[in-house]
Amino acid sequence: MAITFARLMSMRLTLLSGAARPLAYTARTAIYDPHLDTLFDYSHLDGDYACGDIIVPEGHPLAFKKLSVFAASLDAAEWSKVRTALEERERLPQVGLSLVVALPPDDELWLHEAAELMQRIVTAPPRSNEVAIHWAIHEAIINRHGHAWYALRTFDAEGNAGHKLRDFMVHHRSTAAGADIVEGVDWPSLTWEVQQTLFEELGLDLVVDPIAPVPGKHSSPVVYVNGTIHNERSRERVARARERAHAANVEAIRKSPARLVETLLRGRSTLRTLELERLCARFFDHPADRAANVERILMDDDVVTLADNGAEKPRYLTTRRIHALTTQAAELIDNSSEDQITTITAADRVSLVCRIAERYHASNHPGGPLILGHALSDCQDIAVALATDAPAFGTIDMAVTGSDDLLGIGRERDLALRPGRLVIVPRCDRIDDQRLARLLLEANKRKVQLILGHDQSSAHGVVDRHLAVYASDRMGATSERYGRNDIERLLRAGLVRLAVEAMVDCGLLSFGEFRDRGADDPSQFVTCQDRRRINALAETIQRERVRAKALEPPEQLTTLRGTLGLSVGEWIVTTQACEDPLLAAGQFAPIVAIDRTNSTIRIMHDGKIKRIDLEAFAAIRSAATITIREACGLPADMRLAVELTDHRRTWAALLLVARRHEQAQLYVDPALARSTEELIDIARRSLPGALPHQRVMKPDPDAEISKFLPPIEAEDPFEPERFPEPRAAVPPPPRPIHLEERVRGTIASNVHASEGYRLLYHHVGPHNLNRGPNAARILGLCTSDLTVALIRFLAKLEPQRNRGEFDYYDMPPELPEHDPARWTLIEIQNAKYDLQTMAIAGSNWGFRPPLRPAPGAKLEL
Template identity: 40%
Template sequence: MAIPYVRAKPISLTVTGGVTQNFAYSGRTIMMDPRPEIAAFDYSALREDLAHVEVLLPPDAPAMYLDPAALAYALDVKEIQKVRTPLSQRERLPQIVMSAVIALPSAFEVSGDEALTIARRIARYPCGSHRVPIHIAIHNALINRHAHADIALRPMAPDGSLGLKIPDFLVRFRVNRTDPDPVEGTGWPDISWEIQETFFAERAIDLVVDPCAPVPEHHFDGDIPDHITAQWIRDQRLALRHVNVRMIKTSPTHSIEKIARGRSAVRLAELHRLCARFIDNEQDRHVQVERMLADQNIVPLSDGTEAGMPRYVTTRRLARIIERACGLIDRGERAMIAVSGSDHDAVVRQLANIQAAGDQQHEPPLILGRTLSDCAPLANILRGRNPVVGTLDMILGKPPKRARGRWRRVNLKVERDIIVPHAELIDDQRLARLILAADRTGSKLLFGHDQSRESGIVRSFLAAHIADLQRPQLSRDHEGPQAIERLLRSGLVRSAVEALADLKVLHFGAGPDFDVGSELPFAVVDGSRIEEVGDAIRTGRVRAGLVEEMDTLAGPRGEVKLSLGEWVVTTGTRGLPETLDAHQLAQIVAIDSSANWINVVRRGIVARLDFGNDPAIRPAAAISIRAARDAPRGSNFVIELADPRHVWAGLLLAANRIEHAQIYVDPSIARTHIDLVDAARRSLPAAPPSHRTLRPVNDVVVNNMLDDFDPFPELQAAEPEQALPPPVGFNEDVRHRIMKSRQTRLAYRLLHEHVSPQNADRHQNVPRSLGLCSSELTQGVILALAEQDEISDFDDTDFPLELAELEPRHWSAWELYKFELDLNLMTVRAAGWGLLPPLAPDRYRPRAAIDGPNEP
């Protein structure tokens, strides 16, 4: 599953190594340190899990640094040259790179190329316009897929030289204290969450990132203190688990607002994921989700695609706040101005010009941001007007924060200018509350919207909506059609749709033109119509003589007809060579129907597909939005917008290939470009409740749910279950098998006591238990329990083992069945596991001898 986990820490130059050692480890290779007294770093034995290694360089940087060894050598040498005090005598070692371990979705959810795209976006996002090189390595481990991103702290010039370290690059420190401490830093988990959710939306993938727990666990930034024991960590995890379960079962409003994290609504799939993490019984999970939907304070929402169940939920309080703010934005009753630019420097210049042309007699302007550093560039330009700088928490936060704001004169006044230079970084809840507060006090609002942040798709919709109403002009003379894609990624839907209409690529009313032509375009259609449209297109091309006659190849699943020169798309990894992955396009260059194989070429690499292995491919005359992203540049597209959920994704695909795409809008979606703007906004995951349709829960479903729901859950005797140690290291299917019955729960508890480090005989019990296993899964559970008390080093550079339970291995149904069988046998004395205590002598009763055939 996709999780928003990123752990970042600096890599320093030490006596024993530096960035060369880090690059060698993540790249699973051999590298030499610049210092001859240090031996070579050899991690080639770990190369089995290496999936990809690359270096991302700034534009115009020398190509020689694409070699990780060359880049590592240059970074280490530059830092060694700056050393004056011996490293063994320094209290603070010089830092070279910021190393981030990024959790990536598993291979069952995204392909290798898609995981690489996510890793690149997460690594590049905090760099902004800084010209820093980045080293990326992706590991496909057994139970998780993750990336190591090493971001240099020095910029690289076009000639390859490394400059001075960038101050306050990824973290900012207080300077008015004796011991500087960080006050602002990169919000890595938030970046990971937003980038993954945006990626799923643009590829039209129905996935969600695992939501954070309402009450999260404590995370240690460095070494674990000595007083923290393994037993304390387990007790804290178990206690927090019970707190989260209690919150889910008692307060739907609180739970939804917690996991919303500033958004106006959450997807229903996130509620299912939240319940699946903490509630073992599958029926109980569905009951809890239905109870949330039936609560009077919960508002179910739908985008009109499903008649039975909603896809989004929110609370009445959030819906009311967001709706009132949207009303003020649409009506424009109060003075509310927004400026938008391709970068923050352009936004700051526009804000400064507006302030210079305004009235200079009233109160000094108030500059607000998510953090104080967001206000610094504009405050420096307006320092002649003595602006007051603060954060939104100083107005809308908790009482201590508001008290600090009053001390700094951060307050709303009549006719006072309130400037938010980074509105795209403010979540919808806080921005809506600011708009309502300014409306009550009569303050003037001035928003700045930075398009380079590409925010507003999965969060911060209101900021993009305000900027979109101002209709920022496109600088076509300098940027051309590429600006349309930036507008769509920034949430400025109206401006982008109007630009697409000017380019004559939008077609309303008439159906898609799937007539074959000499250029053989790809038809991008809804998933339910791919097979129908694809067969029609291929038949027409054969009849028109544009492709050769189809050859028939036989596979285990039946016959497949393919033509030489046509394109195919992979639907999975079954029967494919290592050079091909799922959701990729390839062109057929050779067919041998007698030998039952074809040759395909992708990016210049030829691969052979043997149909005896049942390769997961299909013809690519009609494809999905996800597969179309892999098409070569210059390919022609006919895009049909028929699914309300994927309107924005289809427009974004067309903007990315603007010179080779034509869009046909189904009449059920829109009939004019004005209607298309509303449809595109509704398709965004961050769309407010007022843009969606209220979907009341079916009364029959509610009544059935209430009949099965116990109104007094606190009276249930659950004390024995709370003592059960939580399973570790595996996915929910494993945990559900353990919790399936009283017998399996007893077996797991006895197994934990039998092989845990608290048992003095565990050295003999562990190998004996492993020998009795019939399943590899059972062996893994035993090993996990035997090592449960061992605390891993939180400073290591690899992925922490604690996240194994969040990124599971996919176990087959057969393995799960054998695991359940092992659990049942553990409580049978004749099976030989030896987990049950021996019977008392007085309980033994020898069976009476049978004297006759009719003896009972």
């Protein structure tokens, strides 16, 4: 599951290591450090290394692509500045910034997609294009995660180091108490947005797990006191912190639904129902408890559920207050004249500042302007450009939406919205929907003229911060025309109207049924959004190409999954990763030979001919029709025809064509849209961040039906009679928070497994003085490694992980969101069988004594 976790650390130069040591560890390789005359070799750990690379900015030496050169240059730049011995310095020099982020597992994203995601995350912070960055992905036992190393200096083409970048990731301000961090990269929000946007781009119905209403703290499992490691105390401390966080989140979910939804929104205007389901799945083990809490929240009078046009089930929700707030702001935008609200959009920040300054000088507005932004750094460029007009500038929280303390600071800075005062918001794309809506309504109330600036290069507005896009796309200037190279940028910024109009001008889309399926060209691919007809359409295309003699008649091959018809010259795509030959998922290759007798094919991939045994690996299919996700990995020189039949995939289909504008064409189904205006409207509504009034208010039919249907028993009605509830002789067993949801659900939803789990805790729990011998005896009776893990967890006998020198540098293993192992269905069923048999009287586990007849009772044979 995709989660939002990111941690940035400052790495310093020491007598034991600089950049060479951690970079060698991250890359799982060997790097020689000439300054320490030491070889750091971590190549023995390369079993979890998936991929990695070095991003070298323009103007840097190309030799930085070699990791040893990159590491040696970073260390040399810092050693050359050392004047005081390191052991005498209070603050060691910084040599780089280390970032670790959680990435979606391989069953959600293929490896090349995870690599694309990692590169987008590491290059998202401002000024990251000025420094060299090394990144790597590790496929660890816990969730897949990525590492990045940021250089803090720029280099010229000869490799000479320049000055360090100041205010790179964070901005400092000197105060009486010392340096104070006033701004910085919001890594949780950044990773959430980048992941969710990539899911939409690939056409995947996935969501990132929402941040909990009461976020927990990720503590280190090791405590160092007086040079001694105290694991037991730390383990108990972490366990107590987890239980407290779990109890606080359960209480938040069970309280006011409206307050919970607004907490989860975190400034957005809508929330996906799937995010709510994921939240309840994290904190409730029993499936019935999860469903009941989701239905209770969706049925609350203060919660509004929203559906896409024509959809039967709502996919979004919000509160009535937020719905009314954003709707009023949208109506204000629709009905305002240019004298009230002016929107200016530009391709980059520099152009945007110039256009805003020109617009302000042309207005001849009396008095100095008021400049507001999400942060003070958003106001600095335009404040410098208008310095002669003595502008006042600050944040929106200081002027309208903040706490009493922030509003007091705003009064000191003269940030009041007064009638006749011109207010400039140079980066409205960085302001969330709720704050921007309140600013619009307050400005309208105070009769204040607004100038809203929108930076297209920020690429916000697709999954959140959509109100700024709503204003810019509707009210922006229409005189400027955009070309092919601008369309992708416009779509990523959410400016659908400008993008679609540019695509029409460039001839990239047409309205009507797609008929030219490339019968004479096997290298033309068709993107089909309906998975129910993708195989049937592929067979139709194959028959047409055989009829046109572009392909030979298909050979029927016996595979691991049945029969498969393939032709020589036809392209195939892998749907899973293959080890022999080595092929990643989503790879395209043409067939060069077929051996029907042995059920093998030979393909051309990466300039080599590779043989695939279909009786051992059958996760391939014809690439005549592909999904949007697969089409994103198609070679750039291949022709692509994109069918647009699903309104939910409109933005993804438009972006796919925009990225491949030289070799792609979009065909819009007439049942979906017949004109440019209709397509623009549908594309706007297809964005996940669309405003509530752009969707249809509709109750959830599943939640409605639960009102008049009796509750469904989660247990199998054919199971034996339940055991009576025993008296609580010992504390209840701890919640197995370290296990994945399927395991927790299996234990909680089956009464016999729950009873066996309770008896197991009574037998091996820490309160039992004989837990050691008891655990040693029953470990040999387990039929599943999962049962062994449960016993070790309850007895606190889990093996201590071998802590290495870079454990602080890796993904924290104590994260409750991470699964220490992804158990197979067979292991889960075997563990369920073990727990059920534990509750049987007289079983080999010895938890219950055998049933004995009462004295004087007669046994009937």
